Amino acid sequence: MIQALPKSILLSLVILSAPFLLTAQDKPDRPPWAQPSASTPSPPPPDSGPVPAPPPPQTKSQEPANPKGTVKVNVNLVSVLVSVLDDHNRPAPNLPIEAFQIFEEGVEQKIDVFESETQQPLDIALMIDASLSAHIEKLTEEDAASHFIQAVLRPEDRLSVFSFDEQVRQLPPYFSDKIPALQEAVHKIQDGAGTSLYDAVYLGSDALLRRRGERRRVIIILTDAGETTSRSDFESTRKEALRAGILLYTIVIRPVKNENGRNTAGEHALQTITETTGGAMFFPNSPQELPMIFDRINSELRTQYRLAYYPNPRGPANSYRTIEVKVLPGYKARSRTTYLTGAQ
16 A cells, blocks of 8 residues: 655645746747747747737736735836937937936926936847838848847847748847847848738837846837738737837838838838837938948947936826926937836
8 A cells, every 4th residue: 555645745845846847837038929828828839930910909907916925026117218319419428317307297207217328238129121122222231230230239138130021020039149140130031022010019019028127128120111911000019019118210211212102101100109119210311321320229229318217196007198308408308208007
């Protein structure tokens, strides 16, 4: 007859097995669409083909209360990245905290955190339009993107390359600091048909949101802005970008200069999202201007100010709140103009 094990031994076995169970379920190196879920079957591996954008979420269930013994993080702190330019449109570093004012819904806020030239690490989603209409001078675009990867990445930073046409692909399916592998991914992007512009921003925002730690989340998108095949719409894409707190830089390669000869709906939508996040739009006259534009983005990312405050009064849950940052005369401040409050 097999004797039952004492309760103390059974308890020890459960405790020892817990880390292995957690490891089997938590896959931080996988892209967002490859994460296992308790409610859905495991998705195919990353090399099984492109992954379409998810439909916009309909409802959000309330997060459970923190269990006893967990560390509580104050989510009320609103962090705002500010790019300041002088009257020659050059980045303006080394301004003191007294040079800034920040307002929420018209009410001035106390600046609780101030970082001049913030060293907060970067998570960058570099998104390249693979549609045939966007690739006028493909080699020039690839070389400019490769140069940017080399210039922007520092030891704590991470970057992932995405291509999009009618589908969105993450190449490779994780964020990395391995410059040669990332550059190789850029040069291996294949031409496709269609342009899922909204899906690209939506999935890029979602991928950045899933990254852990206090980091700056940046999307740089190189596109002809001719939205044709997305499953996501403008509003769901804008909301996801705000929820993730991304900074969007948009480079629009116009195959046709005259607005009468092209579809401008995606371009206008991108401009709205870009301005809302505090990013910048660029309209190069030719692909030969791309290296200069990437250098400007890199310079701006290295001279950003970080301002943070605790809203007073605090807005209601799941509501849009307007932000305005003012700076000394002679300078121009650019920052996100809206944020989405969390659950309370």
